[in-house]
Amino acid sequence: MWRSVLLHDFPDHNIRSFQGLPGTLSPSSLALSPSEGTVLIAPGRTLHYVLDAPLLEVIGVSCLVRIKHPGPTVTSSLPILRVGDEFTLGLEPLTTSQALVRVRLHRTWHDIGQLPNPRTHLAELRFDWHTSGKTYLRVDGRLVGYHDALSRGSRLTISDVSFGAPESLATSSDPHYQLGEFLVRAQSRRARWPRRQATAVRKP
Numbered sequence: 001m002w003r004s005v006l007l008h009d010f011p012d013h014n015i016r017s018f019q020g021l022p023g024t025l026s027p028s029s030l031a032l033s034p035s036e037g038t039v040l041i042a043p044g045r046t047l048h049y050v051l052d053a054p055l056l057e058v059i060g061v062s063c064l065v066r067i068k069h070p071g072p073t074v075t076s077s078l079p080i081l082r083v084g085d086e087f088t089l090g091l092e093p094l095t096t097s098q099a100l101v102r103v104r105l106h107r108t109w110h111d112i113g114q115l116p117n118p119r120t121h122l123a124e125l126r127f128d129w130h131t132s133g134k135t136y137l138r139v140d141g142r143l144v145g146y147h148d149a150l151s152r153g154s155r156l157t158i159s160d161v162s163f164g165a166p167e168s169l170a171t172s173s174d175p176h177y178q179l180g181e182f183l184v185r186a187q188s189r190r191a192r193w194p195r196r197q198a199t200a201v202r203k204p
Contacts, residue, residue, distance in 0.1 A: 002060065002187045005083075006049050006161045009181040010034040015047075023051040026166070038068070038122070042176030046164035054084075054159040059131040060187030061087060061156065065163075066122040066180035073117045074099035078175045079165045080125075083184060084158040089127060091115065101137055101144075103127065105151040113137040113145025122180045130187070131155060158186055 006020035015025070015032045026048040032039050041047065065081060069091075078091040078099075088104040098114045112135065115123060126138040133152035137145035161184050164176075 002062070002185050005051075005055070005158065005184045005186050007183040010037045010039065015039065018049075020049065021051055021055075022053070023049050023160075025049055038178040038180045040176060041164040041179045043165070045176070046162055046166045047179065048160065048162040048166050050160045051158065054157050055186055055188055056157055057189040058084075058156040058158055058186045059189055060129065062126075062128045062183075062185040062187075063089065064124065064126045064181075064183045065089075066124050066182065068122045068178040068180070069099075069117070070176065070178070074175070076175055078177065080163065080177070081182075081184075082160075082162045083186075084156055084160065086156045087158075089125075101125070103129070103135075103150075105129070105156075106154055108151070110147070110150055112147070113139070115139055115144075122178070155189075
């Protein structure tokens with residue numbers, strides 16, 4: 001059964017206007033201020049959501065992320081999304097016109113596809129993986145990467161979701177990006193799931 005773990009489309013300027021399984025935003029995440037449908041992710045500015053109870057026996061992950069990199073090219077490693085301790089999605093420098101999309105599953109990195117270097121609009125990345133090994137990467141709706149045996153038979157544990165690198169210091173030279181609408185879903189062998197919560201907007 002597929003369920004939404006965390007989703008946000010930044011309908012207003014309140015970072016708390018999200019939906020997801022029961023959990024808590026980190027204190028530093030609560031300080032983020034969305035603007036014009038995006039939020040800046042940078043060293044010292046990460047979005048980190050910790051689930052009240054970890055998801056066990058996860059056999060599928062589906063992520064949709066809209067991002068925009070501020071520079072003309074990706075010049076260094078750029079962590080985009082981490083789901084638990086066993087799944088990471090990021091970008092690596094490739095050419096002046098392309099960035100390499102990589103995913104880490106169970107400590108092993110895999111090259112998945114390529115992303116045109118940042119343009120003036122948000123790029124939509126959709127990544128789908130299943131324990132059968134079938135893996136898809138789509139950019140702006142177009143299939144750019146496919147594997148039929150990636151980490152076949154693996155099962156994941158999801159305890160949190162983070163955008164950026166929570167361990168980075170504010171003084172770090174790590175790159176930054178604009179994060180727009182995102183959706184993280186998971187499929188588990190467990191029959192029962194925690195009930196999803198919708199966090200109401202808190203008026204100032």
